[in-house]
Amino acid sequence: MRSETQFTYSIYVQATPEQVWQGLTDRSFTRRFWRHSTLGGKTFPTDWREGSTWDLVHEDVDLVVSDPEQVILEADPPHRLSYTWHSFTPKWAALAGLDEETAGAWRAEPRSTVAYDLEERGSGVVRLTVTHDGFAPGSRVLPAISEGWPAVLSSLKTLLETGAPLPST
Amino acid sequence: MRDTDAVFRALSDPARRRLLDKLNERNGLTLTELCADMGMTRQSVSKHLDVLEEADLVTTLRRGREKLHYLNAAPINDIADRFIHHYDRARAEALADLKTALEATPMDQMSNETSFVYTTYIHATPERVWQGLTDPTFTERYWRHPKSGGVSYRTDWQKGSTYDVAYDEVGLVISNAEQLVLESDPPRRLSYTWHTFSPEWAAAHGFGEATAAGWRAEPRSKVAFDIEEAGEGVVKLTVVHDGFEPGSAVLEGVRGGWPAVIASFKTLLETGSALP
Numbered sequence: 234m235r236s237e238t239q240f241t242y243s244i245y246v247q248a249t250p251e252q253v254w255q256g257l258t259d260r261s262f263t264r265r266f267w268r269h270s271t272l273g274g275k276t277f278p279t280d281w282r283e284g285s286t287w288d289l290v291h292e293d294v295d296l297v298v299s300d301p302e303q304v305i306l307e308a309d310p311p312h313r314l315s316y317t318w319h320s321f322t323p324k325w326a327a328l329a330g331l332d333e334e335t336a337g338a339w340r341a342e343p344r345s346t347v348a349y350d351l352e353e354r355g356s357g358v359v360r361l362t363v364t365h366d367g368f369a370p371g372s373r374v375l376p377a378i379s380e381g382w383p384a385v386l387s388s389l390k391t392l393l394e395t396g397a398p399l400p401s402t
Numbered sequence: 403m404r405d406t407d408a409v410f411r412a413l414s415d416p417a418r419r420r421l422l423d424k425l426n427e428r429n430g431l432t433l434t435e436l437c438a439d440m441g442m443t444r445q446s447v448s449k450h451l452d453v454l455e456e457a458d459l460v461t462t463l464r465r466g467r468e469k470l471h472y473l474n475a476a477p478i479n480d481i482a483d484r485f486i487h488h489y490d491r492a493r494a495e496a497l498a499d500l501k502t503a504l505e506a507t508p509m510d511q512m513s514n515e516t517s518f519v520y521t522t523y524i525h526a527t528p529e530r531v532w533q534g535l536t537d538p539t540f541t542e543r544y545w546r547h548p549k550s551g552g553v554s555y556r557t558d559w560q561k562g563s564t565y566d567v568a569y570d571e572v573g574l575v576i577s578n579a580e581q582l583v584l585e586s587d588p589p590r591r592l593s594y595t596w597h598t599f600s601p602e603w604a605a606a607h608g609f610g611e612a613t614a615a616g617w618r619a620e621p622r623s624k625v626a627f628d629i630e631e632a633g634e635g636v637v638k639l640t641v642v643h644d645g646f647e648p649g650s651a652v653l654e655g656v657r658g659g660w661p662a663v664i665a666s667f668k669t670l671l672e673t674g675s676a677l678p
Contacts (some may be wrong), residue, residue, distance in 0.1 A: 310568035
């Protein structure tokens, strides 16, 4: 169900729930399919336990985004994972090519939350549903993440099914 | 703080408890559905529902001209918190989640939605994506229904032409003068009106005639596919299915169907086999 304060997207992947969970959390997977056009691949150093913090790392450009509010909210492998979204620090904004006015507006918004639900659909297919919510009406972050998720999740599916991610777009 | 007295008062009446049982069995019922075998007038049932709504045990949601009733377990949950330790908490929490979900979605937006949009990225050329959307040797492999099997479209794909939908595995062909190709600009954009929900189609797909008649009464929708190059052999495919009225039941149906169809299409083009 779409509404103006959240983004929802489902994708069907030929994989086990454990493989999809690994794809979402393991450095060797995320750095390959979860790529930013200027920052390169992402990794998420954390122990993936509820209440733990997580860092956003872009190894290619030596960027680490840490914040005590980047928190794992739910971790029930391989069924459900949820965490608060990362901070839009000045260094992140500069390297991501975001002007300071835009980054300031993003930073002023409430911190959003992403949740992943993994559901076995039989015949070795998993439905992965991403729900990114907690946005205020009129959010400027929401249109940006709505543009980004289909590409990221399409590449995750391709990586898990073919062994190679989508060529960077 | 909830009014616990109002909750207990609401629960003290057997007719009201039966209404809650009905909603517990199947949520989202209309007044007419709730009246079935209650053995009382519509007006009495309506009054009981008012009491339940007042006590916050029932939440309502407008959908088109209908009002749907949902069980809200939160007040019972609150009482359980205070008095009961061994209770089926998982179920109560699931129902409390439902209420949160209902509250989180502004109701006017939910019923005002008239389109479905889905974007995916595929490692393929635009020509191959076009072929995959139009050529029966592709569609019947990835565009499948568990009951009716693979789908193929029979048409010359010229703007203004009609098309037939064929389900060869069950020997069914749906033809209609209003099944039209609206736009055809290979390999960039394709658009056509949606097919008719004929009685034969409904039977082959396991839908009751009442459901199909409701779908048939809605305005005919249309789908458009946009195929854009997104660099290095990757195509961005956007499906826009629109022309629905607020509260459309067909929209709910296609919303569930498209992600599975498109996922299987992507897998077929990238690996040579559709999703099982």
